[in-house]
Amino acid sequence: MSFYKTISVLNEDHEVYLVRHQNTQKIYVKKILTIYNKQVYEYLKEHPIAGTPRIIELCEEDDHLILIEEFINGTTLQEMIDQHICSVSDIRNYLIDLCSILHKLHSHVPPLIHRDIKPSNIILTEEDHVILLDFNAAKYSSASKEADTMLIGTKGYAAPEQYGFGSSTPQTDIYAVGILCKELCASVTPACHSFDAIIDKCTQMNPADRYASVLDLKSALESSDSPGLTAKADVKSFRSFLPPGFRTGKISHMFLAIIGYALSLWLIFAEAPSGYSLPHLIIRRTTLFLMLFSVIGTTFNYLGIQRFFPLCQSRKWPLRLFGILLADIALYTLFAIIGGLFEYLVFS
Structure with missing residues (x-):
């Protein structure tokens, strides 16, 4: 880790730094994690998943994990929400791409659950590729059905089971995608109602009432692009006029x-x-x-x-x-x- 020289601080509170490898001069991101699952990061290092940052190195010291990962330049979805620059087609395309990334995670045996999907953890590259960041809260889904004992994630995006009402499953991530979709739609002018039914199904209290998989959710998003449906939904609210x-x-x-x-x-x-x-x-x-x-x-x-x-x-x-x-x-x-x-x- 001594080969990496800090050149700037990205997030002091969360100990995230921009570093340069002194031999290759390449730029990376260095994170010092106190809450983590080492097995998750070891798996991602050995089996890189498209749409997530590559893990370059990791080193566990005492009670923390030092992580060196690929630096990805782009704009977060949170910035796009704040600037109100998403279109309905943007929302659909970004969420479809996100579902493709989650499918790769959930296809692992046992499924790998991200558990912290939110706008600030999703970056859009200059080529409009979706990148899912921050696997600090990620864990493998347990077949034991034991309830999560502590909230690891973000309030507002965390599913009910993350508060101790059940165990994290692929439906936990589906819930967060529904909240993310709701946030994106709220940033659109005029009001966007194209995905109301999808949001409602994603955010059901009972995980069994949500989509069975992210592939089912992806299919629903793709179907929402049927001719005339989007235009009618977008002007549903009287306030739009x-x-x-x-x-x-x-x-x-x-x-x-x-x-x-x-x-x-x-x-x-x-x-x-x-x-x-x-x-x-x-x-x-x-x-x-x-x-x-x-x-x-x-x-x-x-x-x-x-x-x-x-x-x-x-x-x-x-x-x-x-x-x-x-x-x-x-x-x-x-x-x-x-x-x-x-x-x-x-x-x-």
């Missing part, structure tokens, strides 16, 4: 929105050029309305319009903001040109 500022139902948002819309309407109707007929004035004000409100709609992603502009869905904030600005300018200019041409053709 409300203008920006009114969709959340928060008083502060609505108050600011009313002020913004009032100012926009004042700008539209304040212009009263002389010499214009009523039809001409109506067309001109309609054009101004479309120009201004297209910018509002794009900026606040009304009915998910940003999905039509690739840069608006970037995982990098600067690119995303630049994409929104370009989309605003494009739509503003488009309606200005259309309105101008219409005026010219009708009144010239």
Whole structure:
């Protein structure tokens, strides 16, 4: 382990560091674990699983395990949730890929249960590949059916059996995938209801009422892409149709929105050029309305319009903001040109 030199701290509380091998100059992640299952990490080192970081070295000292694993650059699902940049198709694809990784773990005899599936433990690479991290809580499913004696995992994502109501099984991970799906759907605008039935089945209190396997869950996710189903589900909520500022139902948002819309309407109707007929004035004000409100709609992603502009869905904030600005300018200019041409053709 002396060959690895620490170059930065990734997470001081959890003792996670970025290190460089002094001979090869390659970058790795070093973890010092106090809660772990050595057998799990030994298995992952000897049998690397696609979609998980490769274990390079491990060394047990006293009451902790020193782990050197592959460094994977990317964006966590937690960051994507915080930035509200997932689309419905993204959610489906990411969860399908996650199910494929879990299937490899659960196919081990006995099944290997991750037990800590959450957005911060899932990374998306620049190629949009899903990587499942942190096997600190992982354990082999026991045939003895003995209840878990302590919670190892994350509250909110841990299944009921992780609180001592039963033993961890593949259905434990399926429960967490359901909670993850719910979190991802909550970050989508407009409200996403495409996976409501899947979430409900994943998160049943009784493990026997959940999907029998991650392959069954994967099949359900794939089937949710049937024609027309997603579009209908995504607009299920009445709030999805409300203008920006009114969709959340928060008083502060609505108050600011009313002020913004009032100012926009004042700008539209304040212009009263002389010499214009009523039809001409109506067309001109309609054009101004479309120009201004297209910018509002794009900026606040009304009915998910940003999905039509690739840069608006970037995982990098600067690119995303630049994409929104370009989309605003494009739509503003488009309606200005259309309105101008219409005026010219009708009144010239």
